[in-house]
Amino acid sequence: MTTKNYYSKNILSALKHDPPGAWMPVVPDGCVRLSSGFPDASLVPVNEIQQAVTRLLNAERDLPLHYVGSPSIDQLQQWLLCRMNERNIHIKRDELLVTSGACQAIDLIARILIDEETYIVVESPTYMEALEIFQNYTDRILTVPVDGNGMQTDKLEDLLAERKLKNQPLPKVVYTIPTFQNPTGTSLSPERRKHLLELAETYDFLVMEDDAYGELSFDQPVNTLKSMDQAGRVFYIGSLSKVVAPGMRVGWIAARAEWIETLFRFKKDLDHPFAQSVMAAFLEETDWTKHLSNLQSLYQSKCSTLLNALEACMPEKVTWTDPKGGYFVWLTIPGADTGALLAKATEAGVSYIPGQYFYLQQENGLSQMRLSFSAADEGEIVEGVRRLAGVFKS
Amino acid sequence: MTTKNYYSKNILSALKHDPPGAWMPVVPDGCVRLSSGFPDASLVPVNEIQQAVTRLLNAERDLPLHYVGSPSIDQLQQWLLCRMNERNIHIKRDELLVTSGACQAIDLIARILIDEETYIVVESPTYMEALEIFQNYTDRILTVPVDGNGMQTDKLEDLLAERKLKNQPLPKVVYTIPTFQNPTGTSLSPERRKHLLELAETYDFLVMEDDAYGELSFDQPVNTLKSMDQAGRVFYIGSLSKVVAPGMRVGWIAARAEWIETLFRFKKDLDHPFAQSVMAAFLEETDWTKHLSNLQSLYQSKCSTLLNALEACMPEKVTWTDPKGGYFVWLTIPGADTGALLAKATEAGVSYIPGQYFYLQQENGLSQMRLSFSAADEGEIVEGVRRLAGVFKS
Structure with a gap:
C-alpha cells in the first residue's frame, strides 16, 4: 500500500512544501547561540x-x-x-x-x-x-x-x-x-x-x-x-x-x-x-508590573550590548535595525550569502538564523540574518559578535 | 460586516452542526454524577x-x-x-x-x-x-x-x-x-x-x-x-x-x-x-504494574457495585451491558425517552448521559443511557442507582 494515496485532498498542496522545522540549523556545542529565540534562562521563573x-x-x-x-x-x-x-x-x-x-x-x-x-x-x-x-x-x-x-x-x-x-x-x-x-x-x-x-x-x-x-x-x-x-x-x-x-x-x-x-x-x-x-x-502571586519591568530592563541592556558590539566590530558595509523592544536585531551584509556562511560561523563558534528562512521567496533574504539577544548572556553576546565579525572579514 | 462571510469554504459544512459540548447536561450540585467520565479522584496521583x-x-x-x-x-x-x-x-x-x-x-x-x-x-x-x-x-x-x-x-x-x-x-x-x-x-x-x-x-x-x-x-x-x-x-x-x-x-x-x-x-x-x-x-518513579493493578481492582470493584445495584433496584425490563474493564455500563430502558427523563433524574439527585448523544441518528438512542462508575464512590453509586430506579418506576 502507498500511504500517500490515502490523504485528504485538502492537504495535498501543503505536502508540496518542506516539512516543518526542516530549515532548523543544528548548532554545535560551544557555539554562542545568537540564533535562539528562547527567553533568557535567568528570567524563566523556575x-x-x-x-x-x-x-x-x-x-x-x-x-x-x-x-x-x-x-x-x-x-x-x-x-x-x-x-x-x-x-x-x-x-x-x-x-x-x-x-x-x-x-x-x-x-x-x-x-x-x-x-x-x-x-x-x-x-x-x-x-x-x-x-x-x-x-x-x-x-x-x-x-x-x-x-x-x-x-x-x-x-x-x-x-x-x-x-x-x-x-x-x-x-x-x-x-x-x-x-x-x-x-x-x-x-x-x-x-x-x-x-x-x-x-x-x-x-x-x-x-x-x-x-x-x-x-x-x-x-x-x-x-x-x-x-x-x-x-x-x-x-x-x-x-x-x-x-x-x-x-x-x-x-x-x-x-x-x-x-x-x-x-x-x-x-x-x-x-x-x-x-x-x-x-x-x-x-x-506575581507583581506583573515589576516582573515586566525586570524583563524590559534586562533585554534592553542585552540589546544595547549587542548593538554596541556590532558598532565596534562589524565591517562598515554591514547595517542593522535599531529595535525598541523584543528579542531580535536584523543584519544586512551586502553581497553575502548568509545561508552559505552559517557553516563557517558555527565553526567559529557562533550561530544565527539565515535571512532566507523568513522569506516566502528565500532568495530575497540571502544577504540578511536574524540575531537574537534574548538567550545568550552579555559576555556571550560580545564574544559571539566578535566571532561573527571575524567570519565576515575572512 | 457579517462575520460568517469570511469563513473558509472548508468549514462551512462543519458549521451546520451544533457547537461542541452543546449537549453537555448541567448537573446540579448534590447529584450523584453517574454521567461523569472523569477518573476516580482518589486515583489521581496528586x-x-x-x-x-x-x-x-x-x-x-x-x-x-x-x-x-x-x-x-x-x-x-x-x-x-x-x-x-x-x-x-x-x-x-x-x-x-x-x-x-x-x-x-x-x-x-x-x-x-x-x-x-x-x-x-x-x-x-x-x-x-x-x-x-x-x-x-x-x-x-x-x-x-x-x-x-x-x-x-x-x-x-x-x-x-x-x-x-x-x-x-x-x-x-x-x-x-x-x-x-x-x-x-x-x-x-x-x-x-x-x-x-x-x-x-x-x-x-x-x-x-x-x-x-x-x-x-x-x-x-x-x-x-x-x-x-x-x-x-x-x-x-x-x-x-x-x-x-x-x-x-x-x-x-x-x-x-x-x-x-x-x-x-x-x-x-x-x-x-x-x-x-x-x-x-x-x-x-511509578511502578506501572502496581499502579495499573490498583486502578483495575478499584474500577472492577466499582463496576461490580454498579451492576449489583442495578440488579437489585431496576425494573425487570431494564437491561445493561457487562463490561470487563473501562469506565462505563450501557443501559436500555425499553420505551423510555432518556433525554426527556434527565430533568427528573437530576431533580431526584442523579445524572447520566442520555443515549441519543452517542448516535449519529440521535433517535436511535432514546431508550438508552450511559452510566459511569469511574468518578462516583461506591456509596454514591448505590444511592445513584436507587434514585434512578425511583425515576424509572414513577
Whole structure:
C-alpha cells in the first residue's frame, strides 16, 4: 500500500512544501547561540513555578488534573481579560480563547478563514513558523516589504489598488507582527497602524495581529492594532511564551465573540487544565508590573550590548535595525550569502538564523540574518559578535 | 460586516452542526454524577505529581520551561515505546507522535485523511467527541451497530459488499473503540478483530483504534488491533487521561512513519514541554504494574457495585451491558425517552448521559443511557442507582 494515496485532498498542496522545522540549523556545542529565540534562562521563573504548583495542588488537589473543574482556569481567563484591558483592549469573556501558545492561535485562525483559494498577505520578512502554517492552507500568499517602521502600508495599498484595478481577487487576511517584529525587531509606526486599519475597511480584509513581543518595550508601551480596531476586523494573538515561559504553552486570541465560538469548535486539544492552572497560580502571586519591568530592563541592556558590539566590530558595509523592544536585531551584509556562511560561523563558534528562512521567496533574504539577544548572556553576546565579525572579514 | 462571510469554504459544512459540548447536561450540585467520565479522584496521583514537579525542576531547572531541550521529553517518548512494546506493538521512535490527549490525536488523523468527499464508518453508538470531530471534516458518516461483542463486523461486511455492488464509494476509514468501548463498555471479540482487519485489506480501508480504556481490564490484558496489524493499516490512539490524569493532556499516535511525519506537520500547538516532562518525571518513579493493578481492582470493584445495584433496584425490563474493564455500563430502558427523563433524574439527585448523544441518528438512542462508575464512590453509586430506579418506576 502507498500511504500517500490515502490523504485528504485538502492537504495535498501543503505536502508540496518542506516539512516543518526542516530549515532548523543544528548548532554545535560551544557555539554562542545568537540564533535562539528562547527567553533568557535567568528570567524563566523556575522557583516561582515550582511554588505555584505546590500552592495549586495543596489548595485544589485533583481538580486541575481533571478535564475541567479547576477554579484556576477561570482565574487565568480573568487575568488575561484584565491584562487586555490594561492594554486598552476591552473585551468580554466570550471574546477570548486560550490557546496552546501563539502558534496554535495562528493555526486556528487560519483554519477558519483560509482555504486553497484564499489570498493572504504576510510581511516580508516574517515569522517562519507562521509561513509554514499558512502554507498548510494556501499557496496564494502575497508579500509586503518591511522597513525600519514596519510593514510598508503604502506598498500594501499599491498592491491592493492594482489587484482591484486588474479585477484580481483581493486578500482576505493580512498577518502582521506590528510590534518588535520577528525577525526584524522593527515596529509599525502609529501612522501606518492607522493606515492599515483604514485599508482593511476600504478593501474589506481582516487582520491577524501577532503580539508575542508587544509587552517587551524598552520605552513607552506600544498601542496595539486591536485597541484601535473599531470595526472588529482584528484577531489579536497574545502569548506568555516570551514573558513567562514557552514550555507552559499559554497563548490566546481576542476577537469578536462569533469568531471565538467558531475557533473553539476546531480546537480539539481541549483545555490544558494543569498547565493553565499552574500559570494562573504563578500569575496570582506575581507583581506583573515589576516582573515586566525586570524583563524590559534586562533585554534592553542585552540589546544595547549587542548593538554596541556590532558598532565596534562589524565591517562598515554591514547595517542593522535599531529595535525598541523584543528579542531580535536584523543584519544586512551586502553581497553575502548568509545561508552559505552559517557553516563557517558555527565553526567559529557562533550561530544565527539565515535571512532566507523568513522569506516566502528565500532568495530575497540571502544577504540578511536574524540575531537574537534574548538567550545568550552579555559576555556571550560580545564574544559571539566578535566571532561573527571575524567570519565576515575572512 | 457579517462575520460568517469570511469563513473558509472548508468549514462551512462543519458549521451546520451544533457547537461542541452543546449537549453537555448541567448537573446540579448534590447529584450523584453517574454521567461523569472523569477518573476516580482518589486515583489521581496528586502528591506524586507534586513531587515529580519538584524533582524535575530541581534537576532540569529551566529546561522543561523552554520550547525544547528537556531530556524528560525524550524519556516520555521512550516510556511510551516501552509501554507499546509490552502490549505487543513494536514501533520505533519515528512511528510515534505525542499528542494533547486522544482528542487531538483523532483530530489530527481526521485532518490528514478526511475531506468532505470522504466516507467513514463509526460504531453506533460511539464516543460523542469523536463524532463532533469527524463532522468537522465530512458529513459522509456511515454507522455499524455494536452489540455485546463490539462492532458487528458481519454488518460492516454487508455494508461494504452492498456499496461495492452498487458501485458506491467505499469508506476510507473505520473508527473504533474496540476495548471497553465508550459508551457501551463492550469489547470487540478476537474473531471480530481478525475479521475487521481482513475486511480492511479486502476493501482497502484504514482503521483508527481508540484505546483510551484498553489498559483498564478486570481480567487478562486485551490484545490491541494494532498488535495484529501486519499491513500497517491501523492508527493506534493511546491516552494517559484515564490511567493517570486527563488534565495533563498526554496522548499519542502509533502509526507508519510516513503518516507520523505528515501528522506532525499539522500539529501546530508544538510540544508541551512542561506537561510532558512532568508526566515523564512522574512515570519514572511509578511502578506501572502496581499502579495499573490498583486502578483495575478499584474500577472492577466499582463496576461490580454498579451492576449489583442495578440488579437489585431496576425494573425487570431494564437491561445493561457487562463490561470487563473501562469506565462505563450501557443501559436500555425499553420505551423510555432518556433525554426527556434527565430533568427528573437530576431533580431526584442523579445524572447520566442520555443515549441519543452517542448516535449519529440521535433517535436511535432514546431508550438508552450511559452510566459511569469511574468518578462516583461506591456509596454514591448505590444511592445513584436507587434514585434512578425511583425515576424509572414513577
